[in-house]
Amino acid sequence: MDIIKTITEDLNIKQFQTENTVELLNEGNTVPFISRYRKERTGNLDEEKIRRIEELLKYYQHLEDYKKTVLKSIEEQGKLTYELKEKIINTKKMTELEDLYLPYKKRKKTNADKAIEAGLEPAANKVLLGNIKSLDELEEFVSEEYDNIDKVVEGISYIIGQTFAHNKDNRESLRKYYEKFGKIHSEKKKEFIEEATKYDMYHEFTQEISKIPNYRVLALNRGEKEKVLNVKLIIDDEWLDKEKTKYETGNEICDEIISKGLNYGFTNMLNPSIEREIRQNLTEKAEEGAIDLFAKNLRQLLLTPPLKNKRVLAIDPGFRTGCKVVVLDEMGNFLANDTIFPVPPQNDIENSEKIVMSLIQKHNINLIAIGNGTASRETQQFVVDLIKKNNLDLKYIFVDESGASVYSASRLAKEEFPEYDVTVRGAISLGRRIQDPLAEFVKIDPKSIGVGQYQHDVNQKKLKEKLDATVESVVNLVGVNLNTASYSLLEYVSGITSSLAKKIVQYRQKNGPFQKRADLFKVKGFGEKAFEQSAGFLRIIDGENPLEMTGIHPESYEPAEKLINILGYTLDDLKIKEKLDPLKLKVSQLLNEKENLKSISKELEIGEYTLIDILKELQKPGRDPRDEMPEPQLMDDILKFEDLKESMRLSGKITNITDFGAFVDLGIKENGLIHKSNLSEKFVAHPTDIVQINDIVEVEIISIDKSRRRIGLRLVSIQR
Template sequence: MEGVYFVVNNIQREVEQPLDNVVNTIMLLEGGATIPFIARYRKEKTGGMDETVIRKVSDRLEYYRELEARKAAIIKSIETQKKMTPELNKKILDCTDKIVLEDIYLPYKIKHKTRATAAKEKGLEPLADIIMSEPMGGKTKEELVAPFINAEKNVADYKEAVAGAKDIIAERVSDSAVIRGWVRGYTSDTGMLKSAPRSDFKDIKTKFGSYYDMSELIKNAPSHRLLAIRRGTKEEILSWKLVVDEIHVTDTIKAMVIKKQPLLFVMEIEDAIVDSYHRLMEISIAVEVFSQAIEKAEVEAISVFSKNLRSLLLAPPAGSKITIGVDPGFRTGCKLAVMDEKGDFKEFNTIYPTPPENDITGSEAVLMDLILEYEPQLIAIGNGTASRETYSFIKQMLKKHDKNIKCVVVSEAGASVYSASEAAVEEYPDLDVTARGAISIAHRLQDPLAELVKIDPKAIGVGQYQHDVNQKELKRSLDLTVESCVNHVGVDLNTASVALLSYVSGIGRATAENVVKYRSDNGKFKNRAELKKVPRLSEKVFEQCAGFLKIRDSDNPLDNSTIHPETYPIVEKMAGDAGIPVKDLVGNTKLIDTIPLDKYVTVQTGLMTLKDIAGELKKPGRDPRSEFKNVEFAEDITEIEDLKVGMVLNGTVTNVTNFGVFVDIGVHQDGLIHISKLADSFVKNPYEIVAAGDMLSVEVLEVDADLKRISLKRISGGKAPDARPGGGNTRPAARPRNNFEGFKIGSYLDTDL
């Protein structure tokens, strides 16, 4: 029981929220509620926590579950060895850090054969005790060591006996949680990370050239440098080491170990301490510190990926417009797919305006036929091979024929992955891979979110060292990001694909397939209540998903809003009190502003939810994404060789990192705006300035065609903005504290949700 309160109180301190709100959030999570549902529809329970805070509660809960399970295993192991003491038990139970916990356990861990265990087998442990204590009786060193010299045990003489005892002392020093903790802390604070090329790469130019002679405090090393050094090390181009003041380290350990002066064997103890550090701690702790830094760097890199992915998913949709998708190419030609305003496929063709065919006349004839027949408002061009050449061809053709059609270059990252996937085959079984690729490009312009959810987020390619980080954590973070975006925007229940529906709160893949099958068999959903007829869609799932699923032409006007069905009676009462039907209340801003919300507060529905309801009634079904805009590339700049220092160009942000921003300026190679060139004043975080998908004006600062590197500066950046700002009293009956495995907070805290 105390373990549960220990977990809850630690989470409460870390998230800095009232205890009751933290407990309620934990119980909602354990009850199967999703983060988007809790954030939007349970504000009274959480005190209005946003998704970021709720996710932190969820993450820390998982961390402490793992920590408590590990404590239970360690306690069991030590008790089996009959070495447990009340003090040790308390130290384990009070521990909040996994690394420190392992330090505590280290002396009791069953070890493989070491120099110390070999010395113990020779009966030298009592000698180690004597050396570490105040000798009694005025005996000499030789007299104290003599009883331990034993040829049968391979202890031939004084030197071998003392050497074995020193090995035991060295391991004891290394096993000390206090000493290891200090050395780790000192290494983390003062360790200089140095990287250099391996001997066979010293005179070879590589992409890791900037790390050939790098030195900085590891605690200050930015995530991209750490991940680059690790990648260079894996590719056997770089090596790294952590350098600390070794004399200070060993002197400090000596002061911690040698408490009594003078000691007969003080020189031997000091030798053992120096050996302990260099043989048993120096490398292992350096690796630990580097690994901890890498772990933080991975968290940061995953965060970068998630932020960029969120920006792309929430990019403004071009909307319900007839669109021609163009998947450009050279030898294989440019694939064209016409999509109507609903996103339905109409026609496919291929043209060859680019080398080696250069069939400008024939390509123009085919494309113009499609334009005259379908009257598209948009042409979406993939940004891959032959993109700029295709863009120039189409722009010149439209100008020639005086056609006012917007040409937009869109990212085709992951399009090939999607076009060859099972989902694409199911969606377009009669079309080949090339047609499906062009369709995906058109859909990305019409509604980026609806299309990108069909693709593995990792294939979208907006991450920093995405292949080097923890893949399980990356997938988890990206899935949560997609889920958050889908539920933030909401989903049209009658048009959404299985891929899109599967990210709706509470639904998942299997239920999404059931929803689509029901829709196919029975026609469009007439209202949200009809969802309950879908096979295996439980009341719990309905509770979690209903508010995020919209029906445009429902017989209930509230079904096209984010108002949850559980609060429909409140809206109906508001309308009834005003003497009008609900449909006349929807969109009636003047009337809604006069409603006394306090009057409708209930035990379950407070003012925060009522304000959300009023806001949604004013603008039901609105898309929270911003308005669509398009960037125009310079038509005469198509290759990196066309760039000149000082040029001012338009571009689109493709990727944001901690060290700067990558921008597509239409030359097949993204340019980099270093963080120092983003604004006229200091920028701490690029995300405060820009996001993926933003349109910028940039100046070319430097071009290296050989390395394909383009340095840019943001034009009219101005000053950097200020940084964005980022409890139950009743104790039930006691329960054994050491039983942690599989515990749930709700099992112990009697709170009615």
């Protein structure tokens, strides 16, 4: 099989794009580097396509290796025909290869294998041809093991059944029939029928396989795993009845034996095998969907805009142990901490106010961040009352606590704040999530961040790979400040390993800030390849060369400077606002002039894609793509569940998206749910087609379930 050609056809791209991308990957280049700095070679393939090429390359390489194993195994058995060899060599699917290999695969000896060993295969062939006119003709096949006609007939039926079950075309036919007409059925086990469980909706539940949504597959799997549900696939008798007619010989005696064999093969071998396979395929598809959704949600969360120039007072609420309070300056540096008890059981409002007011005044606080966990609403009430009572020009914001406890107990947190306990570290993490969400979230296992669906029920290896790739993608998209980034952020930069990231931080601590990207070569172990892969994603603000605060790669500094000269400016003009603004205007005009772009790219001897990227960087030098996202909502008043009424319209933020809808933070303890049917008047295939994490939305309350404290919403508009 020609792997390059197959991938090209699969992805509907040009062959040179596949060839060059595979070559670049084999040379040890990272996906972010290839997609950003090798566009001429890939024909401007995006990161998603490049990752897909990487996945398919691994899949087909594994398939080709397995083909060699299969061919060798069959050849050693002396059963490899030219026709079979050609089929194996040309197959492009692992399922097809497994079907072809099945009759020859080494396995535990079956009833059919024993019958074949006893010499009953010729008898089975006679029956299949309708050449047995009387059972007495089978007398010649009686042996010590099959010592009477009935046992011979049984052995023959086993052989017919196994042949039927192992036939590649039969397997593919049944597979398609299941996919088109099959249903999945579940019911609670006897011991749970009278007991209320979270799987009650799946008792005596049936749905077409072709229509079942991913989240429902995962729910059924979980119910089965927890031994509450029995789950099976069902089809009608039509498929088997139709197959039986193909084997009819018109000989009543033979047809009866054949029918018995086909029933045996279907019931004991073919159907269970295909059912397992389809269940596995459904699970893999559902897991892939859940993982993709998790990654999509995570990407949007990581792209949450930082609230810049905010001196933050962060509160990690708690009842018995009090609320941990920390103060952070604009750069996230820890300044002070204390503990207050404004909530039950102590309700020490007076002392809590004194402590908080002292911290606000001493450190010029301009934002309060409140963790959204236990005691958060009581803490919110305290903060709102404090703001109103003291007429403070302050706003507050809720921060999702997901993963904060994971970080606070981590080795990294202990290294950062060895003298403080987990509660103080947790509060610091909450405050920093507002100031620079990306820098803080990369310190936490993505699975703990709380934007997934059934994340504990999916393939953990695939989930980790996908989420790590997502974090890597966002970190490199945004870029990293080389002089402020933690090693936990640096290790996600293209080409930088965990050990290199630590060495960079150690070098910086010992020698002071980097003045230019090339200084990285002074870091022990930092070589040419690491520099090539990482340099463009690392930013130096106020460095020696103004290009170093952009995403322009050092390999393009020379053409970039020539380009600036062509436009009538110098490199130093990038540092002068009065000259930078007209330069940016010229750049914007040039981006719309296709003919000029072509001539300039030839003059500079660089590709058009590279030229366009340089121009976009000069258009907004040092830009942060997160600034284009909707800003988090800041609040100064309070709303309670009891204040809600149907038809009320509110503003909120999308905090999580599932297959069935989107959850909205309304500024109260309970999140509301916009079911996907209420996201638009038109049909919505998936909520992500309409909304994304961090979207600020206007919603209308359409239902309130007071007993379960659930809020049903309808989307009115999105603020983008």
